[in-house]
Amino acid sequence: MSPKREIAFTLNGVPTRASVSPELSALALIREVLGLTGTKLGCGEGECGACTILVDGRSVNSCLMFALDCEGRSLVTIEGLAADPLGARIEQAFVEAGAVQCGFCTPGMVVQAHNLLTAHPHPTREQIRRGIEGNLCRCTGYFKIVEAIERAAGAQE
Numbered sequence: 500m501s502p503k504r505e506i507a508f509t510l511n512g513v514p515t516r517a518s519v520s521p522e523l524s525a526l527a528l529i530r531e532v533l534g535l536t537g538t539k540l541g542c543g544e545g546e547c548g549a550c551t552i553l554v555d556g557r558s559v560n561s562c563l564m565f566a567l568d569c570e571g572r573s574l575v576t577i578e579g580l581a582a583d584p585l586g587a588r589i590e591q592a593f594v595e596a597g598a599v600q601c602g603f604c605t606p607g608m609v610v611q612a613h614n615l616l617t618a619h620p621h622p623t624r625e626q627i628r629r630g631i632e633g634n635l636c637r638c639t640g641y642f643k644i645v646e647a648i649e650r651a652a653g654a655q656e
């Protein structure tokens with residue numbers, strides 16, 4: 500096995516260091532090394548969006564990112580979004596719209612919605628659909644999820 504390397508980054512606003520092996524994913528770093536299990540492992544192949552986090556403010560599938568590439572970056576997970584006004588608004592809207600069934604996709608959806616609403620504060624329904632098209636909900640609760648994001652944006656139609 501290749502030797503580990505020490506990396507430094509910011510996680511949910513907190514300066515963080517970790518010793519990581521080259522093959523470790525950012526998702527495994529977050530869940531297994533740092534113990535933040537809100538970010539989910541679904542497909543592990545970039546297909547489902549369950550592992551979505553923000554890296555320097557943009558959404559990323561953390562299962563496809565190497566932990567080593569977190570060096571110097573600012574990472575925000577679902578745990579960190581509750582302290583963010585937009586993140587808290589989105590979470591509240593998911594609850595109010597009844598957009599959570601089993602909840603497995605929810606952290607990734609909320610992070611992706613944050614990414615979308617940061618770029619487009621008042622998105623159309625079509626922009627919302629496109630914005631979350633990389634996130635799969637196995638409970639197929641898409642209608643309520645779109646409604647929740649509209650609610651968070653204050654963009655009721």
Ligand code: FES
Pocket residue numbers: 539540541542543544545546547548549550551560561562563
């Ligand atoms: S677990 Fe990363 S995209 Fe599915």
Ligand code: FES
Pocket residue numbers: 598599600601602603604605635636637638639640
């Ligand atoms: S709520 Fe169950 S996977 Fe989306």
